[in-house]
Amino acid sequence: MLIGTVCTLLSAAGLGVSFLIARRRRYAAALRAAAVSLLPVGLAMTGVVRFVVNMTINPVAWAGFGVLAFSVLLFLSGRLAEGRGRGASEGESRAARGRRSAPALPSSGASRGGAEDFSDIEAILKKHGI
Structure with missing residues (x-):
């Protein structure tokens, strides 16, 4: 009985607020x-509220x-542990593949070629007046 009364009062208050909103010509809101x-x-008429109230009091x-x-x-910790285990083995194999296919350090002749590239860039910049 008390639950129905409280729910009815809540609904009446809400309808009053919606009427005030409608007076401002905000009909959708x-x-x-x-x-x-x-x-x-x-919810009170369908008995859901009574079910929820009885359930919240029940310790079972x-x-x-x-x-x-x-x-x-x-369940979530099992998924997390599975993902970490798989990710670590894939990460290690990627690192090993990266070490095998990494190019050797450039020789000193390649560094001279790099200096020539900069002179080309300097010439282009001078040509444009920069």
Whole structure:
């Protein structure tokens, strides 16, 4: 009885707020507010509110939620451990492949060729007056 009264009062307050929103000519927002304000009465009429109230008082229900949460944690930690194990072996093999295919350090002749490249760039910049 008390649950129905509280839900009815919540819905009446919400409908009052939606009426005030509609007076400001914001009809779409007023319709959304009216829809949300009718939810408490609808839930009370279907018995969902009574079910939720009875469930929150029941310690067996809370133990069930605890078991479900523990199950989700176990599942996620298993996925995380599987992903880390696979990622580490792939990362090590990539590093080993990278070491095998890494080019040798350039010789001193290649560094002279690099200096010639800079002289070309300097000539182009001088040509444009930079």
